[in-house]
Amino acid sequence: xxxxxxxxxxxxxxxxxxxxxxxxxxxxxxxxxxxxxxxxxxxxxxxxxxxxxxxxxxxxxxxxxxxxxxxxxxxxxxxxxxxxxxxxxxxxxxxxxxxxxxxxxxxxxxxxxxxxxxxxxxxxxxxxxxxxxxxxxxxxxxxxxxxxxxxxxxxxxxxxxxxxxxxxxxxxxx
Numbered sequence: 001x002x003x004x005x006x007x008x009x010x011x012x013x014x015x016x017x018x019x020x021x022x023x024x025x026x027x028x029x030x031x032x033x034x035x036x037x038x039x040x041x042x043x044x045x046x047x048x049x050x051x052x053x054x055x056x057x058x059x060x061x062x063x064x065x066x067x068x069x070x071x072x073x074x075x076x077x078x079x080x081x082x083x084x085x086x087x088x089x090x091x092x093x094x095x096x097x098x099x100x101x102x103x104x105x106x107x108x109x110x111x112x113x114x115x116x117x118x119x120x121x122x123x124x125x126x127x128x129x130x131x132x133x134x135x136x137x138x139x140x141x142x143x144x145x146x147x148x149x150x151x152x153x154x155x156x157x158x159x160x161x162x163x164x165x166x167x168x169x170x171x172x173x174x
Contacts, residue, residue, distance in 0.1 A: 014101055015102050015104065015105030015166075016167050024109070028109060029152045029156060032116050033149055037065050037123055037127075038061070039058065039062060039141070043057065043058055044142070044145070048138050059133060062127065063131075066124045067128070084114060087110070088107065088114065090103075091107040091110065104166070108155075108159050108162060112154070115151055116151055123144050
């Protein structure tokens with residue numbers, strides 16, 4: 001058995017027919033759906049019952065993360081937006097114009113994640129200008145988490161349909 005061939009077979013750069021790509025997609029969306037502006041969902045879920053200690057912990061963590069995100073946006077916002085835009089344009093061009101499968105897979109994964117990041121940064125900016133407390137904060141975080149899950153479901157559906165189309169298309173049968 002040739003070990004080089006075995007390793008290259010395991011680390012296959014084909015995207016939509018690779019187990020590793022789908023594992024990355026599932027883990028990425030799982031993490032994106034369970035973390036909202038740096039706060040894990042279980043903390044939000046426990047604070048929903050409005051227990052004083054859990055609510056205080058949630059508000060403290062939200063305050064810390066909101067200040068961190070707003071500072072990052074003010075100091076690196078334009079540069080990071082330009083870099084992300086360049087990265088997405090590069091992946092889109094290489095994937096859909098030049099037909100590189102790995103770039104298509106990364107674009108289909110990263111474009112909706114960019115939308116989730118924009119939603120989280122927008123939420124952080126809103127909470128920085130008008131802080132919420134108690135039930136209002138928990139309700140707002142649950143609404144944003146719902147929208148994150150909607151984006152994830154649409155993205156996963158589109159990724160699965162496109163991946164299936166790509167895998168069974170005539171150019172990849174032989």
